[in-house]
Amino acid sequence: MTHIPSVATKRLPGDRERATTNEMRYDWLADRWVIIAPQRTARPDDFINQPLQTQDPATCPFCFGKELETPTAVATYNSRKASPYAPWRVRVVPNKFPAVNPWLDGLVSAELEHELHADDRINLFQRRELFGAHEVIIESPKHIQSITDLDSESIDLVFQAYRDRLCFWLQEQKCAYAVLFKNVGPDAGASLTHSHSQLIATDLLPTDVKRTVDRMRLFHKKESACLFCRMAQDEIENQARVVEETPDFVAFCPFASRMPSMITLVPKSHHARFDNLDSFATKQLSWLTHRLIRRIEKCYPDTAYNFIIHTAPSCLEATEYFHWRMELFPRLTKVAGFEWGSDCYINPLAPEEAAHRLRAAGV
Amino acid sequence: MTHIPSVATKRLPGDRERATTNEMRYDWLADRWVIIAPQRTARPDDFINQPLQTQDPATCPFCFGKELETPTAVATYNSRKASPYAPWRVRVVPNKFPAVNPWLDGLVSAELEHELHADDRINLFQRRELFGAHEVIIESPKHIQSITDLDSESIDLVFQAYRDRLCFWLQEQKCAYAVLFKNVGPDAGASLTHSHSQLIATDLLPTDVKRTVDRMRLFHKKESACLFCRMAQDEIENQARVVEETPDFVAFCPFASRMPSMITLVPKSHHARFDNLDSFATKQLSWLTHRLIRRIEKCYPDTAYNFIIHTAPSCLEATEYFHWRMELFPRLTKVAGFEWGSDCYINPLAPEEAAHRLRAAGV
Numbered sequence: 001m002t003h004i005p006s007v008a009t010k011r012l013p014g015d016r017e018r019a020t021t022n023e024m025r026y027d028w029l030a031d032r033w034v035i036i037a038p039q040r041t042a043r044p045d046d047f048i049n050q051p052l053q054t055q056d057p058a059t060c061p062f063c064f065g066k067e068l069e070t071p072t073a074v075a076t077y078n079s080r081k082a083s084p085y086a087p088w089r090v091r092v093v094p095n096k097f098p099a100v101n102p103w104l105d106g107l108v109s110a111e112l113e114h115e116l117h118a119d120d121r122i123n124l125f126q127r128r129e130l131f132g133a134h135e136v137i138i139e140s141p142k143h144i145q146s147i148t149d150l151d152s153e154s155i156d157l158v159f160q161a162y163r164d165r166l167c168f169w170l171q172e173q174k175c176a177y178a179v180l181f182k183n184v185g186p187d188a189g190a191s192l193t194h195s196h197s198q199l200i201a202t203d204l205l206p207t208d209v210k211r212t213v214d215r216m217r218l219f220h221k222k223e224s225a226c227l228f229c230r231m232a233q234d235e236i237e238n239q240a241r242v243v244e245e246t247p248d249f250v251a252f253c254p255f256a257s258r259m260p261s262m263i264t265l266v267p268k269s270h271h272a273r274f275d276n277l278d279s280f281a282t283k284q285l286s287w288l289t290h291r292l293i294r295r296i297e298k299c300y301p302d303t304a305y306n307f308i309i310h311t312a313p314s315c316l317e318a319t320e321y322f323h324w325r326m327e328l329f330p331r332l333t334k335v336a337g338f339e340w341g342s343d344c345y346i347n348p349l350a351p352e353e354a355a356h357r358l359r360a361a362g363v
Numbered sequence: 364m365t366h367i368p369s370v371a372t373k374r375l376p377g378d379r380e381r382a383t384t385n386e387m388r389y390d391w392l393a394d395r396w397v398i399i400a401p402q403r404t405a406r407p408d409d410f411i412n413q414p415l416q417t418q419d420p421a422t423c424p425f426c427f428g429k430e431l432e433t434p435t436a437v438a439t440y441n442s443r444k445a446s447p448y449a450p451w452r453v454r455v456v457p458n459k460f461p462a463v464n465p466w467l468d469g470l471v472s473a474e475l476e477h478e479l480h481a482d483d484r485i486n487l488f489q490r491r492e493l494f495g496a497h498e499v500i501i502e503s504p505k506h507i508q509s510i511t512d513l514d515s516e517s518i519d520l521v522f523q524a525y526r527d528r529l530c531f532w533l534q535e536q537k538c539a540y541a542v543l544f545k546n547v548g549p550d551a552g553a554s555l556t557h558s559h560s561q562l563i564a565t566d567l568l569p570t571d572v573k574r575t576v577d578r579m580r581l582f583h584k585k586e587s588a589c590l591f592c593r594m595a596q597d598e599i600e601n602q603a604r605v606v607e608e609t610p611d612f613v614a615f616c617p618f619a620s621r622m623p624s625m626i627t628l629v630p631k632s633h634h635a636r637f638d639n640l641d642s643f644a645t646k647q648l649s650w651l652t653h654r655l656i657r658r659i660e661k662c663y664p665d666t667a668y669n670f671i672i673h674t675a676p677s678c679l680e681a682t683e684y685f686h687w688r689m690e691l692f693p694r695l696t697k698v699a700g701f702e703w704g705s706d707c708y709i710n711p712l713a714p715e716e717a718a719h720r721l722r723a724a725g726v
């Protein structure tokens with residue numbers, strides 16, 4: 001009988017070459033193994049890709065002149081330069097079809113509930129009301145479909161809006177949790193083509209987010225260091241998975257990424273809150289994001305993608321273990337039965353190879 | 364300041380009517396809240412659905428006469444009646460593009476590893492080899508695209524194949540974990556149209572599966588009852604979410620389902636192992652599955668769907684708390700940025716309404 005040993009190797013020379021057989025990699029943050037299966041890419045495919053067909057842009061409710069088709073803006077951002085599209089460059093509105101019920105002044109976020117009982121018997125039918133916010137960040141008055149069509153000043157305004165709205169819901173209104181995300185293309189969950197992002201804030205910290213917060217706290221307790229500070233340092237040292245760096249940020253394909261060509265972007269030094277970003281960092285970050293999305297668009301034209309900004313929930317008792325991060329990922333694979341059944345993801349593209357391709361895409 | 368109370372109501376009269384505002388529901392098994400947001404269905408959509416285009420069936424490697432295009436069969440099933448498609452009705456072959464490395468005689472499954480260290484420092488780059496099996500169950504010699512096109516004898520043979528292969532990998536070969544799943548349509552992760560299912564067996568129990576096993580054990584410890592025995596009993600009593608019953612099985616839309624029109628099917632009495640199913644139960648189950656998939660096809664024509672059979676992992680120390688189950692779900696929504704960021708799902712269709720629609724679809 002042969003026991004299969006774990007290969008406890010931190011860094012392997014020639015990582016790219018090794019990834020031609022199937023292997024598992026451990027995602028420490030998620031406490032989850034991922035299958036890297038490069039052989040899967042050779043599969044035949046019965047389904048023929050068809051170009052997307054979209055509605056007439058004249059129906060778009062996000063364009064300049066259609067402001068009455070959305071709820072009233074809660075914030076607008078404008079350029080220093082005059083523009084025929086005044087009075088706004090970026091416009092934040094409540095989502096007309098919200099997933100949460102409106103936050104009311106004076107509400108406080110709920111305590112985390114882990115074991116739920118009624119009359120000392122486990123209640124399998126527990127429900128609660130849900131309060132918070134669901135906002136849309138409209139990123140241009142023009143009907144552009146990619147954030148990469150924005151000039152540098154506009155994309156900087158977009159990132160200022162992200163920061164300000166997260167700050168408002170987490171620090172002023174004290175919602176337990178808020179996340180900023182972008183869906184581009186129907187496969188990424190978008191329903192409108194006009195470039196936009198969304199923010200959802202809730203009065204309860206989702207259980208799985210709490211789990212990752214607990215993992216960061218555990219790492220800090222055991223190692224007296226922040227998980228993502230360590231990871232950024234290791235990735236910069238190794239370079240095999242780094243896509244791009246600026247003085248303050250590094251973007252890399254994570255070692256155990258669940259999806260092909262996923263990119264994690266973190267500040268190199270420790271910062272818990274994206275919503276505390278200063279304007280110098282915002283500029284650098286918007287510049288880098290623009291370049292990363294152009295790399296994705298060059299490698300995988302017309303592919304749907306998402307990005308997500310994970311910032312510290314408002315209920316943290318300390319911020320030395322939480323490091324904010326952004327995740328970007330083209331939607332190249334579908335979540336199939338195995339993944340739904342096991343929560344174990346099969347990624348057909350090794351992150352080292354993904355980083356190589358993204359680096360090679362000139363921008 | 365108003366604290367938002369949890370609504371600890373087990374069953375509410377008029378469940379269907381209530382579900383017109385957003386609410387959260389707690390999935391006890393997954394320890395996860397789900398957002399039920401019926402208002403989301405009214406969203407506009409820029410993207411125009413197009414009919415699927417597929418390759419010429421002449422290229423299909425699963426049809427009768429193409430047996431040399433797949434690896435050699437590990438099992439075949441035949442009808443009692445003569446058939447022009449002899450010598451097989453159902454054929455099980457190793458996947459030509461496997462996600463796992465081949466199982467070797469004498470291998471033993473790995474212990475669950477939770478904390479992974481190297482030199483007393485947490486290793487963020489842990490990898491391991493992965494052994495197991497990846498098989499394809501080809502469900503007909505003809506180029507049919509839905510299991511509902513099979514006659515009752517054939518679908519019964521398909522379920523016998525599911526049972527036998529799970530039994531082989533879990534009970535004979537003692538793989539830690541095995542799951543049977545079906546992907547239909549590209550949105551469900553399928554790459555071939557010919558009706559087929561897949562089995563993946565691994566030498567390591569995925570972390571999230573272990574988590575659900577632990578939840579079932581916890582429920583049993585606290586309640587001296589099996590979670591799914593209790594849930595089946597409650598659903599049958601309530602009826603609001605029941606889609607269909609047979610003497611031995613019940614199919615219902617789970618109270619906190621992550622996706623619209625998801626169906627859970629369980630045996631009414633306690634059984635841990637699908638792979639121990641007797642032939643009477645197999646017949647009843649294949650009959651019921653056929654009807655449930657017809658209901659899905661009638662409610663949502665041409666929609667992709669998955670099903671998954673969760674049976675007990677081989678490493679359980681006892682089977683009184685694990686109850687096998689099957690999950691079926693059309694792929695009506697996409698996993699978008701919010702879901703990826705928070706692992707909190709937004710389901711726009713209340714399960715009570717979903718069950719009502721599925722029941723109303725005549726079959």
